[in-house]
Amino acid sequence: MKKWIVVIIGIMLFNSVSAENGYDLWLRYKVTDNAVLLQQYRQQITGINCTCSDGKLLAAQQELQQGLTGLLGKNVPLQKLVTNGTVMLGTPAQLPFIKKSVGENTLTGLGDEGYLIRSIRHEGKNIILITGNKEAGILYGAFHFLRLLQMQQPIAQLNISSTPAIKLRLLNHWDNLNRTVERGYAGGSIWDWQRLPGYRDQRYYDYARANASIGINGTVLTNVNANAMILTEPWLQKVAALAAIFRQYNIKVYLTARFSAPVEIGNLKTADPLNEEVRKWWKDKADEIYSIIPDFGGFLVKANSEGQPGPQNYQRTHADGANMLADAVAPHNGIVMWRAFVYSNESPEDRFKQAYNEFKPLDGQFRKNVLVQVKNGPIDFQPREPFHPLFGAMPQTPLMMEYQLTQEYMGFATHLVYEAPLFTEVLNADTHTKPNGSTVAQIIDGTADGHSLSGMAGVSNIGSDINWTGHPFGQANWYTLGRLAWNPALTPAQIANEWIRQTFTNKKAFVDTVQQMMLASREIMVNYMTPLGLHHIMGYGHHYGPAPWYNKAPRADWNPVYFHRADSTGIGFNRTASGSNALAQYQPAVRRQYENIATCPEELLLWFHHVPWDHKMKSGKTLWEEMCEKYYRGVDSVRWMQRSWSRLKNYIDEERFKQIEQLLGIQEQEAVWWRNACLLYFQTFSGKPIPAKYEKPDRTLEYYMELNFPYAPH
């Protein structure tokens, strides 16, 4: 007998040394490594009671069983009868005692997706009840309960209720039908279209589990630069196979609609949204889609922007286009998300202003099932942007937030950049469009203007790399999108804390250090890339690395020089009344703050002002000195992250430790590249020296200007 024990211990030990490759994301379900707590959990949780045979409830039960079995390191059985420690799942309709036990008001407040987790006494036993009006809520509750254990929280006296603040919580995949991903830095697309619908990859299930665990309830499978082919029957069958998997995790699929599809796949002569044949074609297409995918979510559309066709090709408005599609899906309860990211090739107008100019006049003209999807800032997912002036400017239209998780302008999948501070900075910005509270969060969640439809989307950073996001910390940005869409009031620190504990370890020294790194990381990137309000000075096309000198793009506003406007007198884009007057698109309270160089936050300074090189900053330094200081501080801070990380070697698995160590190494090199290239270039305008206290750039401006990256992902 003793021999067997040794054998078993041996096997156990040597199975557990296997490296972690990041595939499991934040759903690792390792045995609780606090012995006291483990003992408690085992007493507090003895089994699962659930009368479920399919759908979301079955998914919840399976996840709970898998998760608890892992976390408790013992079998957690399904129970027909409750005992002390039973985790019980069910809706009030299934379990009539719940209404009495919990109260009708409480249940009403949960809506369709909310949940309740309560320690209660039932049939003389102490049980843990996870309930919700609909099965979806119970699924979310199960994940919440698992998170408590993953974070080693007490579960003795639970009384938790939660409902999502935002209705549509979506990923936008910019994935093409040939399995490439636009702005993808983590390998190819996870959608293996060639082998769908027959081959249902395990990744689809794990993708759905991960999304459900953070409350994401929809996914747009295809690129906004759209391909009409996806709307043809063989492809819809592929989509249906994914939808069938995602359905049990409360995730709806959406597709991008190519506006010219009636011409391209429908053999019509026009795609004019007011043409009856066109309208019928879309109606029929919608009917066909819903016959194949009964719970299809709807369409996301990029129209009349960057070469995409749209209603303006036929002298119609964005509202005409959106409403035609909205009418087609309305009978099936579908919705249309119409992107506000439009700017015209012909117009010489400041690109900052164009979306507002196009869309604000259309407020009130959209159908009830249309949302206008607005990027967080007016240009394009820069390291820092002021909030988009459309927020608050279209009170009759539900505006949906579009964030970019994939780090197109933030170091690809190579730089450690935690995006939550960027996201919440925008959410917390006050648009001043209402007297009593009109933050962007309040616009987005529908409360400011009383919209029941609301949404938040993140452009996915997911690819075929084993760890999903290329950079292990990219997972945190995916995680953030889900959690913030559920509850926009969560702080970056709260979200980081959750993610670190589940993804790595609960050990305090590790959690504290990594949380500090994450919270600082976005400002660090701003400093070494685009401090003081600089923006869009990345390499042309691929956006890899610095190229503030670039001026050869076929349109003015694709050139960095368009955005920074450096000359011998100073630097920055004058968007005050004496310049493009983009500031007029904000409410007076906002505009006044930004248009006055004395009150404009210095972090946004060059977004709005062309500032003399010797302008005195709050620090007492000149603008040029301050710029040098920011760039150098950015690099120094990356080195601080490297030192911090190097101390954490013994807390986690070697594989992920080394991955991040190596990536920080590249980030340091690229931060130096950014700093040197930008300062050497801007110096040609400022004519001032880089202060002697700093390390000298070890390459010339010419060296940096000649670098060339034809195969950078884009």
Next chain:
Amino acid sequence: MKKWIVVIIGIMLFNSVSAENGYDLWLRYKVTDNAVLLQQYRQQITGINCTCSDGKLLAAQQELQQGLTGLLGKNVPLQKLVTNGTVMLGTPAQLPFIKKSVGENTLTGLGDEGYLIRSIRHEGKNIILITGNKEAGILYGAFHFLRLLQMQQPIAQLNISSTPAIKLRLLNHWDNLNRTVERGYAGGSIWDWQRLPGYRDQRYYDYARANASIGINGTVLTNVNANAMILTEPWLQKVAALAAIFRQYNIKVYLTARFSAPVEIGNLKTADPLNEEVRKWWKDKADEIYSIIPDFGGFLVKANSEGQPGPQNYQRTHADGANMLADAVAPHNGIVMWRAFVYSNESPEDRFKQAYNEFKPLDGQFRKNVLVQVKNGPIDFQPREPFHPLFGAMPQTPLMMEYQLTQEYMGFATHLVYEAPLFTEVLNADTHTKPNGSTVAQIIDGTADGHSLSGMAGVSNIGSDINWTGHPFGQANWYTLGRLAWNPALTPAQIANEWIRQTFTNKKAFVDTVQQMMLASREIMVNYMTPLGLHHIMGYGHHYGPAPWYNKAPRADWNPVYFHRADSTGIGFNRTASGSNALAQYQPAVRRQYENIATCPEELLLWFHHVPWDHKMKSGKTLWEEMCEKYYRGVDSVRWMQRSWSRLKNYIDEERFKQIEQLLGIQEQEAVWWRNACLLYFQTFSGKPIPAKYEKPDRTLEYYMELNFPYAPH
């Protein structure tokens, strides 16, 4: 204490249920599941003795420790002193006792890569010695030893020696610099060029381990449709990072050389191989490469074929081109692999004949460090081809075999096709170029003509999918390439047996069933795709699915109709003297057999003859009836594979079981598609009915002809 045991058993059980995703390939190292054998192994293996601190010996020691620890389910320590059961690693130079113990002759016979595994008595202990003249041999020996345990073989009295028959055992990656893979069906490229050299993915190490375990000692990283950029300094630094990882696994890196590189990246006006400036450019480039990668292997070149530039652009021969590159790398002991896969756009000559016509006259003109790389058959990796007539026709030139692992013409990563029977069928073919033995294997391994340089390459089927090859059984084809290149005398059954036991389980019922499926699978595919010598009737461009009707390609020999030549009188390509006379390229003994319709193997019939529809086959059926029979048998056999597989559910993990079950489902559908489309199409020529005993095609020919796959991988 008892409680802890329960805890431990619990943890163990619930850690071990984790699904297998295929990432570990045939190197799973699970605990031996035969209790008696496990007990024996534990007594027979007690530790590892190795005086090694780096390089290949360290890799061998690490692999042994990891593998044995897994297989024995206990720690296998490193030992300074030997005990009974020590596994001892070292060269005769390190361990002088070996020469006496083993004998000098035996050691000499091992060469540079061979190894010896012996149970010996040393210092009064029973130990297992793994030795070789060079560290590389010990690395291979270590993997052989691990394989014995993985296959649950006895290890009590070991006396194994092995040396590779072929010197260059290579993978050819058709991977592009933008991370796409030509003819790749398993996701994108595993080479993450964007993040190299700074980020060294764990996959690179596991790729090297897998290759070393089967004896592969070289890898061509880049596509034969080449990009000169890879030869520039920043990219060579990326290559060097891979080379540094692969070096310790005895794997050299090679690159494809774009012939026009001197013009494209060298600013020269010409790439004429006899131009002195061009020759100097390549010499300097080689010197640069070797300064960065001291053990660089050399170049693979596709020239003057399918649009690639080459020496003929300058009215020079393939020998002129190859020799120029050979001279450049010769001082560094580099080699050049020059592909014979050439066919001219202008020539109306039967494509079958063109490589032979171009290359045979050049025999004797190549430098000593040039190999000519010849595809197994004269056309292009078809399900079945006769052996390439160049084999045996260039006795003064080392000819290297090129197989295609990736299933361009064999169902992509969707069809279960074990390629070993295809590979060995060619190896075993007798070219009749020598009186006493001149099989293709003897040509390839250099014995027929006394070449010391020899090579075998496989076009890689590896991609970024978690399981590397898309289809779990694609791994078997990668495995086969390595094992056959080491020992071309291995049979498909032996290789399949090894692979199944290591990849899945040693359980007899499983091994027997799967081995049967694998051995039958290639002929099954031939039957439902291209029976009786049909070839190259796949979809245009992507080669997905059947398109025997296709006749719109810009060159004749890209059209299926060029190859099958069906008309009302019959079907097949007359390559006898009354036709293209390609048969004249074979030796008389071969030619005579093939040119006589009575002696031509029926499996090659339509390769060489245009055969009347009512030609009487050996079965007594007409050609048309036989063709029907083959196509229907192909589909039936896929269904047999499905039934066979369905019985194996309880033998392996659910994840891989389901993957294969689903893929067989698609294979069945696509086999029906092939059968119906081809028979309905050929029926338009034969004018005969499909015999009534068969299930009727449920679609029309028009339906199949209208199918269209613009996004199929290609």
